[in-house]
Amino acid sequence: MKRYFFGASTSVLALLAAGTAMAAGPADTGKDTTVDQTIQEITVKGEKNRTSLLAKEAEAYGTEVQVVGAKAIEDSGAINLAEAMQFLVKGVNIGYSPDEGEFTIRLDGGGDRDTLVTIDGVPTYDRGPALENIWGATAIDPHMIDRIEVYRGGNSLYFGSNGGIGVVNVITKKPDGTKKGEFGVSYGSFETREIWGNYAFPLDKDGKHSLMVYGTMLATDSPRIFDPEKFTDNVKLSGGVQDYPYNRNNIGAKYLWKIDDNTEFRANAIYVESWFQDPFPSGESYSPNTLRYPILDAAFTKRVSDKLLFEASAYYSNPKLWNAELYPEICRIAAGCVDPNNPSRTIPRGDWTGAVEPAFAHGFGTTNQFKSGYKEMGATVRATWQAHRLLEVIGGLQYVTYKDDSSEAFATPNNDFATTGVFVDLHPKLAFSPDTNISLAVRTDFSDAFDSKTIWKFGLRQPVFGSGYIRANGGTSYSLPQTNELYQNNPRPPGATSPVFTVGNPDLLPEETKTFAAAMGYSRTFGDISVAGELGGFHTEITNRITTTSGLTPNVYFNSSAITEIKGATASLDMSVGDQWDMNFAYTSTDASETSGSRKGLQLAETPSWFSTASVNWTSQNRRWKFLALARIQGSEWARGGPAIAGTTKPAVNGRGQDTGVPKFSHNFGNYTVVNASVTYLAGEQLQHRFQLRIVNLFDEYYAERYGYGNNFYGSAFNRGEYTNTDDRYFYGYPFEGKPRSFYATFATSF
Numbered sequence: 001m002k003r004y005f006f007g008a009s010t011s012v013l014a015l016l017a018a019g020t021a022m023a024a025g026p027a028d029t030g031k032d033t034t035v036d037q038t039i040q041e042i043t044v045k046g047e048k049n050r051t052s053l054l055a056k057e058a059e060a061y062g063t064e065v066q067v068v069g070a071k072a073i074e075d076s077g078a079i080n081l082a083e084a085m086q087f088l089v090k091g092v093n094i095g096y097s098p099d100e101g102e103f104t105i106r107l108d109g110g111g112d113r114d115t116l117v118t119i120d121g122v123p124t125y126d127r128g129p130a131l132e133n134i135w136g137a138t139a140i141d142p143h144m145i146d147r148i149e150v151y152r153g154g155n156s157l158y159f160g161s162n163g164g165i166g167v168v169n170v171i172t173k174k175p176d177g178t179k180k181g182e183f184g185v186s187y188g189s190f191e192t193r194e195i196w197g198n199y200a201f202p203l204d205k206d207g208k209h210s211l212m213v214y215g216t217m218l219a220t221d222s223p224r225i226f227d228p229e230k231f232t233d234n235v236k237l238s239g240g241v242q243d244y245p246y247n248r249n250n251i252g253a254k255y256l257w258k259i260d261d262n263t264e265f266r267a268n269a270i271y272v273e274s275w276f277q278d279p280f281p282s283g284e285s286y287s288p289n290t291l292r293y294p295i296l297d298a299a300f301t302k303r304v305s306d307k308l309l310f311e312a313s314a315y316y317s318n319p320k321l322w323n324a325e326l327y328p329e330i331c332r333i334a335a336g337c338v339d340p341n342n343p344s345r346t347i348p349r350g351d352w353t354g355a356v357e358p359a360f361a362h363g364f365g366t367t368n369q370f371k372s373g374y375k376e377m378g379a380t381v382r383a384t385w386q387a388h389r390l391l392e393v394i395g396g397l398q399y400v401t402y403k404d405d406s407s408e409a410f411a412t413p414n415n416d417f418a419t420t421g422v423f424v425d426l427h428p429k430l431a432f433s434p435d436t437n438i439s440l441a442v443r444t445d446f447s448d449a450f451d452s453k454t455i456w457k458f459g460l461r462q463p464v465f466g467s468g469y470i471r472a473n474g475g476t477s478y479s480l481p482q483t484n485e486l487y488q489n490n491p492r493p494p495g496a497t498s499p500v501f502t503v504g505n506p507d508l509l510p511e512e513t514k515t516f517a518a519a520m521g522y523s524r525t526f527g528d529i530s531v532a533g534e535l536g537g538f539h540t541e542i543t544n545r546i547t548t549t550s551g552l553t554p555n556v557y558f559n560s561s562a563i564t565e566i567k568g569a570t571a572s573l574d575m576s577v578g579d580q581w582d583m584n585f586a587y588t589s590t591d592a593s594e595t596s597g598s599r600k601g602l603q604l605a606e607t608p609s610w611f612s613t614a615s616v617n618w619t620s621q622n623r624r625w626k627f628l629a630l631a632r633i634q635g636s637e638w639a640r641g642g643p644a645i646a647g648t649t650k651p652a653v654n655g656r657g658q659d660t661g662v663p664k665f666s667h668n669f670g671n672y673t674v675v676n677a678s679v680t681y682l683a684g685e686q687l688q689h690r691f692q693l694r695i696v697n698l699f700d701e702y703y704a705e706r707y708g709y710g711n712n713f714y715g716s717a718f719n720r721g722e723y724t725n726t727d728d729r730y731f732y733g734y735p736f737e738g739k740p741r742s743f744y745a746t747f748a749t750s751f
Helices: 011-023 052-058 070-077 082-088 233-237 483-487
Strands: 065-069 092-097 102-107 114-118 144-151 166-172 180-189 192-202 209-220 246-260 263-277 288-305 310-318 322-324 326-330 336-338 344-345 352-358 371-387 391-404 417-428 437-447 452-466 468-479 511-527 529-543 546-548 558-561 562-578 581-594 610-619 626-635 638-644 663-668 672-683 687-694 702-712 732-736 740-751
Touching: 052 144, 052 452, 052 529, 065 070, 065 082, 070 082, 070 672, 082 092, 082 102, 082 610, 082 626, 102 114, 102 166, 144 562, 233 326, 336 352, 352 417, 391 672, 391 740, 529 581, 638 702, 638 732, 663 702, 663 732
Parallel strands: 114 166
Antiparallel strands: 065 144, 092 102, 144 166, 180 192, 180 740, 192 209, 209 246, 246 263, 263 288, 288 310, 288 322, 310 371, 322 371, 326 352, 336 344, 371 391, 391 417, 417 437, 437 452, 452 468, 468 511, 511 529, 529 562, 546 558, 562 581, 581 610, 610 626, 626 672, 638 663, 672 687, 687 740, 702 732
16 A cells, blocks of 8 residues: 555655765864764774764764774775675674675664665665665675764664664765875686776865766676575576676766855765676576666755754665566476477476576566666755754754656556655753763654654763763664565466465555663773773564565565564774774674564574674784784574464454464574685885785685575476475575685775
């Protein structure tokens, strides 16, 4: 139903105020008069770097903010956002497989819809268009990242829907009125080739107008994703075992107009095209995908006075995806099938005929291949007013529109909508405790996709014992169903006698999230040694969690009647010794399960029970040599699939599917340690030339990024009738294999 579909977009309007406008605002000019100056600078991993005014405000009022700078990403050698975040950001779990060109970012035990990833404040959350998912985070060019700001806890008031557990705001490099540039090339394992560059220059003699242009080309055969022995026999025979090449091209332009010392205007244009393959072991013989993702955004910032800051921003995005999915044609006639290429030969029942068939909308050409996507536009105005020495007020108005841009062949109902959001955030000061920072905020969205929704947020930070502090924050969020969850109606695969795919449920209710976090931290310097540490915890509850039935024909989306509870503990320690040594350790544990029903106490699938990251970074005294070691250690992580355990399935009540029990099969694909390392030499008088050797998976650990469950629908034994789709032999699991030991060489220069 129209009223429930576009939840992903409804609150995201606030995101532009929090991301695009603020990233370009006074934080970059150093005028942070709205932030309590007693709050220490946020630690930036890997370098001393700027942080946005939003990040400083969030940290000042109780939100945990981790910032990863461009130098840390550069030293890591990461070729995509997922690789960088897996090792540099604590509490991160990657959904899907980065080496396949498809991935999502998940924070602190949440799923895909609980962590919002943005580019300069523009949301990349997948709206779930009719064909299949669009992986927005894969469009980010790591060479253009100035910093990654990670916000934990409930942050939907500013960042919008789907920020209920966390937000990852990727802030890109921008022109600043000076002349500067970068160029780099890289080559490595699996025929990985990359070339990139950017150049910024003033357009006038005073540097008030400046422009930056950039581009990146990445091509790789990619490592093996699936074990050939895990493929269904007929899928393997029809060509399903193959390389998984991945190509990504990024181009863009960025403009700055420095109107005066207190006023500026920025505009950005990004265009990304990626091409990748993803045939799974149980299905496709061939499955190339093409994604095209344009983004336009602009921001205007005006500091009217020391007491008043005004910001306005807008964006437009129009991602589109299309692909081919070819499936093996199977002989299902008991007497056998005549081979069309050799009439004298009979193909036995259950065998591959030698032909392949495209699924609906997944063929080739203009007659049987259709594009799927969406158009989204948003605009935001926001003001920060120091109303009194004891009160700061932040208020804003956002407007966003959403339109499905998929082919009419998908017959998706008209779900166009517009939403207006209004928010206010009060920062009162206590006269008797001026160092106490308090934030009390509320937001209401009005939309033709629903009646109205109100969410809230609070934050608190209190300095203690000099350099120590305690902090707490919490808030609510909501996430509406995606298009494919509401209306997915994939036809049966070629030759099937009954549908086996998941179908949509137009009666889905929105998910609702409530989260709380608290921590205590302390930092101190002992001569050349600086130490900073924090211990914390979080508690998240998700009601109406959207999931699917298991093992039914067909499966359907439904809202779980149980509350999903995620409890966790965190710890981090940063230490530097002089200018040569930097070390970091971070740990996150998660206990994530439903609180009632047959899944009670069962750790959520694809949610690690714990994981930690560690890094050691050494720089020589002359600053020319660098050595970096990055480790990721992970505990148990379970995948579940197959039919529900017999006797646990409950019937539908009032038209809504209820809990259907626990999938029969499970597999722990966690418990591994992966270590990456890099050696960098900087040449030139200004250390402007970088030579780097990167080693991925130094100890050649065999591990899985993800684990999936398939079936033998195309298997010869199943199609001969040797067993049915309720037999254990019908189902099997397979790992999405992690990258083996790999080597990459890079040369880059700045000028």
